[in-house]
Amino acid sequence: MNQFVTLVVGGLFLGSIYSLVALGFVTVFKATQVINFAQGSVLLLGAYVIARAHDSIGFWPAVVLGVLAAAVAAVLIDAVFIRRVRDADLGTLAILTLGIDILLLTELTRRIGTDVLNIGAPWGSDVVEALGIRIPASRVIAGGVAMVLVAGFWAAFKFTDWGIAMRSAAEDGETASLMGIRLNRVAAAAWALAGALAAIGGLFLTSFPAAGVTGGVGLVALAAIPAVVLGGFDSPAGAVVGGLIIGVVSVLTAGYQQELSFLGRGLGGVAPYVVMLLVLLVRPSGLFGTREITRV
Amino acid sequence: MIRAPDTTALAVHDLHVSYAGAGPALRGVSLEVAEGGVTAVLGSNGAGKTTLLRALSGTLRSQRGTITRGTIEFAGRNLAGAHAADIARSGLVQVPEGRRVFGTLTVEENLRAGGLAARDKHAARARVDELFPILRERRSQRAALLSGGEQQMLAIGRALMASPRVLLLDEPSLGLAPRIVEQLADVIREINRQGVTVVLVEQNAAMALAVAQRAVVLEVGEVALEGAADELAESEAVRERYLGTAKRSAQAPVESDAEELVVDGLSVQFGGITALSEVSFTVSPGSMHALIGPNGAGKSTCLNVLSGVYEASAGSARYGPRELTGLKPHRIAALGISRTFQNIALSPRVSVLDNLLVARHRLMRSGFVADGLRLPRARRERTEHEARVREIAGLLDLEPVLARPVGTLSYGTRKRVELARALCAEPKLLLLDEPVAGMVRDESEAMAQAIANARTELGISVLLVEHDMAFVMGIADRVTVLDFGRRIADGTPEAVQRDPEVLRAYLGGAA
Numbered sequence: 001m002n003q004f005v006t007l008v009v010g011g012l013f014l015g016s017i018y019s020l021v022a023l024g025f026v027t028v029f030k031a032t033q034v035i036n037f038a039q040g041s042v043l044l045l046g047a048y049v050i051a052r053a054h055d056s057i058g059f060w061p062a063v064v065l066g067v068l069a070a071a072v073a074a075v076l077i078d079a080v081f082i083r084r085v086r087d088a089d090l091g092t093l094a095i096l097t098l099g100i101d102i103l104l105l106t107e108l109t110r111r112i113g114t115d116v117l118n119i120g121a122p123w124g125s126d127v128v129e130a131l132g133i134r135i136p137a138s139r140v141i142a143g144g145v146a147m148v149l150v151a152g153f154w155a156a157f158k159f160t161d162w163g164i165a166m167r168s169a170a171e172d173g174e175t176a177s178l179m180g181i182r183l184n185r186v187a188a189a190a191w192a193l194a195g196a197l198a199a200i201g202g203l204f205l206t207s208f209p210a211a212g213v214t215g216g217v218g219l220v221a222l223a224a225i226p227a228v229v230l231g232g233f234d235s236p237a238g239a240v241v242g243g244l245i246i247g248v249v250s251v252l253t254a255g256y257q258q259e260l261s262f263l264g265r266g267l268g269g270v271a272p273y274v275v276m277l278l279v280l281l282v283r284p285s286g287l288f289g290t291r292e293i294t295r296v
Numbered sequence: 297m298i299r300a301p302d303t304t305a306l307a308v309h310d311l312h313v314s315y316a317g318a319g320p321a322l323r324g325v326s327l328e329v330a331e332g333g334v335t336a337v338l339g340s341n342g343a344g345k346t347t348l349l350r351a352l353s354g355t356l357r358s359q360r361g362t363i364t365r366g367t368i369e370f371a372g373r374n375l376a377g378a379h380a381a382d383i384a385r386s387g388l389v390q391v392p393e394g395r396r397v398f399g400t401l402t403v404e405e406n407l408r409a410g411g412l413a414a415r416d417k418h419a420a421r422a423r424v425d426e427l428f429p430i431l432r433e434r435r436s437q438r439a440a441l442l443s444g445g446e447q448q449m450l451a452i453g454r455a456l457m458a459s460p461r462v463l464l465l466d467e468p469s470l471g472l473a474p475r476i477v478e479q480l481a482d483v484i485r486e487i488n489r490q491g492v493t494v495v496l497v498e499q500n501a502a503m504a505l506a507v508a509q510r511a512v513v514l515e516v517g518e519v520a521l522e523g524a525a526d527e528l529a530e531s532e533a534v535r536e537r538y539l540g541t542a543k544r545s546a547q548a549p550v551e552s553d554a555e556e557l558v559v560d561g562l563s564v565q566f567g568g569i570t571a572l573s574e575v576s577f578t579v580s581p582g583s584m585h586a587l588i589g590p591n592g593a594g595k596s597t598c599l600n601v602l603s604g605v606y607e608a609s610a611g612s613a614r615y616g617p618r619e620l621t622g623l624k625p626h627r628i629a630a631l632g633i634s635r636t637f638q639n640i641a642l643s644p645r646v647s648v649l650d651n652l653l654v655a656r657h658r659l660m661r662s663g664f665v666a667d668g669l670r671l672p673r674a675r676r677e678r679t680e681h682e683a684r685v686r687e688i689a690g691l692l693d694l695e696p697v698l699a700r701p702v703g704t705l706s707y708g709t710r711k712r713v714e715l716a717r718a719l720c721a722e723p724k725l726l727l728l729d730e731p732v733a734g735m736v737r738d739e740s741e742a743m744a745q746a747i748a749n750a751r752t753e754l755g756i757s758v759l760l761v762e763h764d765m766a767f768v769m770g771i772a773d774r775v776t777v778l779d780f781g782r783r784i785a786d787g788t789p790e791a792v793q794r795d796p797e798v799l800r801a802y803l804g805g806a807a
Binding site for chain 1 (some may be wrong): 389409
């Protein structure tokens with residue numbers, strides 16, 4: 001029982017990191033109708049910059065630098081590649097982002113090589129213990145940061161001018177532009193936000209208990225995709241809940257690997273997708289998705 | 297009142313617009329909008345009104361349209377080719393057709409969205425609150441839950457939040473009840489009185505000419521007429537454009553084995569709204585009967601009841617001895633009644649021939665197994681049906697395009713394919729929903745010819761729903777006119793055309 005609770009709590013903390021990455025994904029989709037597969041490599045870029053910079057400029061400045069680098073990279077992807085083909089269909093744009101992902105990922109893994117770069121977090125490999133549950137400090141911090149960011153995102157989305165511009169543009173871009181809302185700026189803000197969230201996700205995904213920044217981290221970030229699909233593509237709340245579910249499911253399946261060995265090894269990697277498929281069978285537009293994804 | 301007719305707020309000069317893969321939509325349109333006035337832009341579907349507005353508001357790009365020549369002068373600069381958001385920020389703000397409020401946002405948030413780019417939000421907000429007290433009451437509701445009239449008010453309020461110097465209104469009266477349209481006219485007058493120049497694009501000429509001081513009439517991408525609104529409302533030229541001229545004496549009904557269609561006291565209600573109220577008329581066998589009226593008159597509703605899509609709340613529609621109300625659409629089709637739709641409903645990637653063969657389904661006996669196995673019986677049957685399909689296609693001048701996928705054809709041709717498909721079901725009574733909507737003149741003439749051929753060659757009755765009065769005057773034997781769900785006239789084209797009620801409905805009090 002104790003193991004179960006430990007795994008669930010650990011899963012929620014891991015899931016909160018996925019939630020951040022998934023939230024960026026949904027923001028981009030809502031603002032520009034692009035399924036952004038480059039989110040994984042942008043995440044790795046953020047983590048890579050932090051890992052490279054922390055020795056010379058210190059950890060916190062390095063985090064700021066990494067977040068900025070990822071945000072700028074995401075804005076550039078939109079401005080250079082996506083903007084000129086904005087009216088292309090969903091599939092074309094998704095494939096375009098896949099291509100960008102491959103390019104960026106290849107360059108980053110070439111630079112990283114076989115190294116495992118230390119992210120240099122001050123909390124190191126500390127472990128927090130409460131009520132008989134032991135959780136790495138980095139995960140607890142990740143959970144707290146995620147909570148603050150999600151709440152901030154929700155408030156901004158709901159109450160600020162930026163949020164209203166974003167939601168108007170998401171619902172009917174042409175009409176929003178008739179009101180003087182500049183769609184390119186709304187798009188750039190969404191991409192920047194997604195990049196920043198990815199970098200923060202990257203920071204925590206490469207902290208303890210993970211070994212550090214490796215070329216494979218970009219792939220780990222793919223777990224955010226079942227989270228997004230599960231939650232419903234256009235729902236920020238869905239992204240958060242989807243991320244938590246995926247976190248719990250993957251930690252549970254990894255933790256009970258012995259008991260589940262009849263299903264074969266490496267189940268932890270597959271489980272998120274199985275859960276996603278099961279949810280989609282019952283609710284084809286995801287848990288919180290409002291409509292089918294079509295561009296008309 | 298700000299009225300200085302000598303100053304021009306907005307000047308369009310020699311504007312040409314084309315859409316990718318289609319001919320020119322505007323061909324040298326010039327017009328001047330006087331500062332502080334209301335200018336109406338009239339014209340039927342496909343005249344280029346929407347294209348003109350898209351050019352003015354910078355939203356041609358999403359429809360793959362481009363300004364190929366000409367200028368749009370506003371506030372000392374040429375707007376041709378500028379971005380929509382920049383145009384809106386410079387003070388030329390459009391209320392889009394169909395309202396397009398942000399349905400998932402609250403009323404309050406919609407108004408905030410409108411004011412995001414404005415300098416003085418508080419003044420604009422005070423003005424909107426005063427003009428539309430209803431929006432204040434509903435401010436925390438989602439916009440999607442408002443009624444059509446309230447949504448139109450919200451769309452106008454949202455645009456006013458952007459503090460426009462010139463307000464462009466695209467078909468604001470579309471689909472609204474008469475009382476609401478009157479309110480809307482008052483609102484537009486009030487907005488104008490407060491110093492906003494208004495450009496009003498309308499199909500509802502009665503409403504537009506009552507509000508505007510000046511008007512231009514577009515026709516097939518060109519300015520056909522322009523002048524003072526009250527003079528235009530009286531002029532023969534406008535009357536002819538809106539009411540048409542009976543081009544030839546009505547034909548005698550053709551030989552037909554169709555039954556008589558008797559519509560008696562038909563009423564339809566949606567929730568609390570009466571869309572159709574005690575409408576009666578008779579379509580005699582072999583005749584060409586037109587059901588006309590302005591937008592929102594209830595024409596399509598009537599057709600939808602006759603084809604079984606909507607349920608009548610009272611009254612009857614008998615086809616020969618059979619009662620149609622309460623029958624399912626496929627039962628009605630089985631009686632020999634076919635219909636077309638206002639919006640094209642064909643499979644775009646499939647050839648014209650196959651689209652037409654689908655309509656023979658009702659007449660085919662071999663099942664899909666026999667057909668799939670290409671049994672001799674099925675093959676023989678297919679050959680027979682194909683021959684008949686070719687014959688019908690010939691009547692409508694479609695033989696040359698039979699092998700082409702429907703998606704590659706022009707709009708006018710696709711509408712003819714749709715007509716052919718309805719005919720391929722071998723109906724006795726054909727229901728046509730706005731067959732020439734959005735067509736340029738050549739296309740609509742080809743369509744008129746196709747309908748006339750089909751009727752005489754196939755010996756069917758035709759019930760034609762149309763709001764382009766000029767079109768039906770040339771081809772109908774008998775005309776029933778609806779306005780706001782009621783029948784206001786019924787008779788021969790000549791009689792209907794002189795009917796004072798009809799003149800009022802189409803051209804307003806001035807006529």
